[in-house]
Amino acid sequence: MKLRQKFVFLVCISFVLYVSYKILEPEISGQSLQEQEQLEFRHLALKHNLKSQNPVNVENSSTHIKKEDVIQELIQKYRMDLSYPLNESPWRIASKWVTPREIIPESAPELGGILKALITRKIISADIGHKGTQLKMTLVLEGGQKVVFKPKRFERAHVIEGSPYSGEDRHNGEIAAFHLSRILELRRTPVAVGRMIDLNEEIKQIGRIRLLETFFNRDENTCFYGKCLYCHGPETGVCAKGSVLEGTLVLWLPEHYTLKLHKHPWARTYKEGKAAKWETDEDYCFKVTQMDLFREGPRLMDIIDTAVFDFLIGNADRHHYETFEKYNNSMIIMLDNGKSFGNPRVDEISILAPLYQCCSIRRKTWLRLLVLQDGILSEVLEVTLTQDPLNNIDPILTTLHLQALDRRLKIILDHVQQCFHKYGPNKVLIQNR
């Protein structure tokens, strides 16, 4: 070929390649998106078609996705296979999962196998609970794994009245909170699963004396009152049915991640008639953002994520929070969710104060909430919870609590929307903190 012909030939080939690339471009760039982002894109498209609360700048809205398909996709994603085979110790796997920013990874098929180990492994030692105000036990399971056992204190339909932080811990709340944190893609909550424990068969032989000293019987049932700030003897104890006690096991975090306790800037005073600074100061969030800990880095956005999470579950008791001591960028560990799902009829709006006072939220969190609106959240969570062993005895959450989640989700989105009106989405949605 002559040089000129070669040149024309090359130009033609380049043109064809360019045109093909342009045609295929959406697919190609779509493929390079993370699986998570793809899902988000598709769900945004779904929302757009449903014409409900419209996210800003929706792209790809030509895709038609049915709400039912999204639900099925999410149910599939969060499904746990309890017979999933593990090729090393369940405790090793779970320990290796933990990073300064998450407790379990997005894709964790081994979770089913780990839950299975939690509910079947022999209890090799039992002691009073570690710190805190609530009755619990610290157990060690075969293979050396420490877990917290939070006993059942209420029937599922029991409604806690009174102050937003009233009542003893709800063991089922810990389970629901763990799965909710996965569905929100926050994953900062330790693994939790329901287990029935035979106090006579599984605890009495191996328990520490200081725990067993608190055991007693009431009407043929085995009971114990443990040691904690609010543990005052048999009147504050809990009783098994016969000797079998229902409760939640919470997997202990790896010991090499030492915890650091911080006072929560939006803590309550816990004194009736005495308001905290954040309750009266219009400019409170601005003042928080001037503090070293919150000026930069992820901490303030973590506080807001946690507020979203706590508002959904109805936990008004996060007076302190814990982080991993050795890491500046540590997540806020969403630990201790026992004070949740107390009253399905009350939406305790003050829990959301960090969000509406700062008028900001992580873009990623907000996108997730959009995906889950219009009843998707409750449906996905309800099905996910059926895989917990306790759900066979009694659904982990009553319908009223599931409905409350959808209602509260909408309230959160309404608040974000109000912030958009005030400051514009670009100021409100935070991308890189």
Ligand SMILES: Nc1ncnc2c1ncn2[C@@H]1O[C@H](COP(=O)(O)OP(=O)(O)OP(=O)(O)O)[C@@H](O)[C@H]1O
């Ligand atoms: N899964 C866990 N991994 C590591 N440490 C934990 C775990 N669960 C609890 N702890 C530690 O034990 C402390 C007490 O646990 P928790 O907060 O659940 O008890 P509580 O009685 O509800 O406490 P409070 O009355 O302060 O709310 C926590 O602050 C934390 O330091």
Ligand SMILES: [Mn+2]
């Ligand atoms: Mn607590």
